[in-house]
Every structure is written in structure tokens, then in C-alpha cells.
Amino acid sequence: MRRFNVKMDGQIAVLTVAEKGSFAAAGETLDVTTSTVRKQVEGFAAEAGTPIFERVGNRLVPTVAGGICLPEIRESVRHARLGINRVHAFVRAQAKDLRIGYSSCLSESLLDIIARLQPEGSIPGLKSLLTQQVVSQVLHGKLHVGFGFLPIHQPDLVVRTLMQEPLVACLPAGHRLIARQSVEAEDLVSEPMIALARKALPGRHKEIVEYFEGEGVFLKFACDAYLPKEALWLVSRGLGVALMTRSSAVPLRPDIVLRPLSNQLLTVKSGLFGLRDLHTDYIKEYVEKVWTATAVLRPKPPKSQSP
Numbered sequence: 001m002r003r004f005n006v007k008m009d010g011q012i013a014v015l016t017v018a019e020k021g022s023f024a025a026a027g028e029t030l031d032v033t034t035s036t037v038r039k040q041v042e043g044f045a046a047e048a049g050t051p052i053f054e055r056v057g058n059r060l061v062p063t064v065a066g067g068i069c070l071p072e073i074r075e076s077v078r079h080a081r082l083g084i085n086r087v088h089a090f091v092r093a094q095a096k097d098l099r100i101g102y103s104s105c106l107s108e109s110l111l112d113i114i115a116r117l118q119p120e121g122s123i124p125g126l127k128s129l130l131t132q133q134v135v136s137q138v139l140h141g142k143l144h145v146g147f148g149f150l151p152i153h154q155p156d157l158v159v160r161t162l163m164q165e166p167l168v169a170c171l172p173a174g175h176r177l178i179a180r181q182s183v184e185a186e187d188l189v190s191e192p193m194i195a196l197a198r199k200a201l202p203g204r205h206k207e208i209v210e211y212f213e214g215e216g217v218f219l220k221f222a223c224d225a226y227l228p229k230e231a232l233w234l235v236s237r238g239l240g241v242a243l244m245t246r247s248s249a250v251p252l253r254p255d256i257v258l259r260p261l262s263n264q265l266l267t268v269k270s271g272l273f274g275l276r277d278l279h280t281d282y283i284k285e286y287v288e289k290v291w292t293a294t295a296v297l298r299p300k301p302p303k304s305q306s307p
Helices: 008-020 023-030 034-048 064-094 108-116 131-139 202-214 228-236 281-297
Strands: 053-056 059-062 100-103 126-128 145-150 157-172 192-196 220-225 241-245 256-260 267-275
Touching: 008 023, 008 034, 008 064, 023 034, 059 064, 100 108, 100 131, 108 157, 108 281, 126 131, 131 145, 131 157, 131 267, 145 157, 145 202, 145 281, 157 228, 157 281, 192 228, 220 228, 228 241, 228 256, 267 281
Parallel strands: 100 126, 100 145, 192 220, 192 241
Antiparallel strands: 053 059, 145 267, 157 241, 157 256, 157 267
């Protein structure tokens, strides 16, 4: 069988020429000579048995064959970089250089614990508004452990729920539901709703929608809010009702009233996550410390009644 002879630098050269449109521009990007890029691309083309680029005007553009192989090359390079990043993460963990990241929108109670348990001497990883940005950096090996809102549907990640907070209804002053002690699902049938972080946390939004649909209520969303502060402002203007945790509504505006939902099973979950194949002893020790410290944030299981 003929020996397969496609090198990684050739694949990177092909991708860069496709992006930059010339050997010279690709060479500047990769910090190598134009002739080096040309030889790498020609070597790849020789292995493929057909030209990968053709000249159109002043640019090199992929041939039909080049267009066919580019997606696979891009995926090959991505996986190679991902593998190297994960090895780097493993080496840092072995050296007890733990990198963590978190969503800054988490409850203050959880953020205080994260700050308190930041390993001494470790470099802060990432503070982000979006859980998804933290997830991405964990998946790419740039962070060891991330904290954010759940659910997270990534088979490569181990996820642990640290706390759950029941949702409350944020109502504008004077709203008809303020007279109630709690809000029932059917009370929101005709209410315009404000979707909080629908794009940033699609999993959480889906859980809320599906819960109400299970109760026979189809929520009508009038507008979107990126952050709780924006949602509260929209509520104060009478544009709709927002569902969020009590901690997210702090500091509460004087023109907004909170009412609990009658069913406390509808909650927002927060937790930590890390790569399934990168759980060194040091990372495991850190995760257990966080789990123990956050026990105060989780409801205690009911005591069994002795007969």
C-alpha cells in the first residue's frame, strides 16, 4: 500500500493560502518565506494528485478539488490544535497551575465561593458574561474548570450541579398579579413575557418554555433581554413579565415587585464542568473542595421519617 505523506504544515499552508489568497500573504501570516509556503502547498497537491489552487485575477482560489478537501483539512487542523491545547492543560494541571473561568452573572453567593477557593498562585482564566464562552475555553483546553448556568449538553464534559434557585416573576408596580401571594402557570397565559438570555442560554430558555407547555400554557414573548439588569428595566417600563432568580434581581428596582411561582420545581441550575478525560488528582481535589463549600447553597434532603 502506498505511504500516506500529508504533513500538518502542508495542511496549515493550504488553509492559510485559501484565506489570504496568495503565497506571499500566507507566508507573512505564518512567518515563513513565500517559497516555503509554495513548496508545502505543492507537496499537498502532489499527494492529492491534482492542483488545489488556481489563479483568478490577482488571487489564488481553491479548485473544485481544493473546495472538496478544505473542510476536511480545516477539521484536521482544528483537532490537532485541540489535542495540543489539551496536552498543555494537562501539563499545567500536573504543575498545579489551575485555570478556572466563570460567568459573572452567577449568584453572588456562588461567585464569593469561587473567589475564595481560587488556588493560590494560579492565573485567573476567564470572567465572562456568557456561560457558552467559558464552555468553549474548557473544551479547547484553555481552562481546566468552568462555572456557569446549566444545562450544558457536551458529551466531552463532566458537569456537576452546585445549586438551584427557584424562579420568581418580576412584575411592574401596579400589575394585577401583585395582589397574589404566588403566581400560577395559568396566570401568565395572556401576559407579554420578556425572554432573558434566550440566545446566551438556549438550554435554560427551552426548559422554561417546555415546563409551561407541560402545564398547558404557551408563553408569548414580547422582547428579549441580554442580562437581568436589562430585563428589569424592560419590566419597569411595563413591556412584560420576566422570570429570573431572586438573586439575579438584586439590586431590585423600587418600581418592580417579585412574586414566587407556585411550583418551586422550576429552577435555574448553576454548576461546574471540566473535560472528561482531564481529571487529574489536583483537579479532582479542587472540584471536591468546591462541592463541599457549596453544600450550604443546596437544599438539605428531607429527613426520613422513622415508623
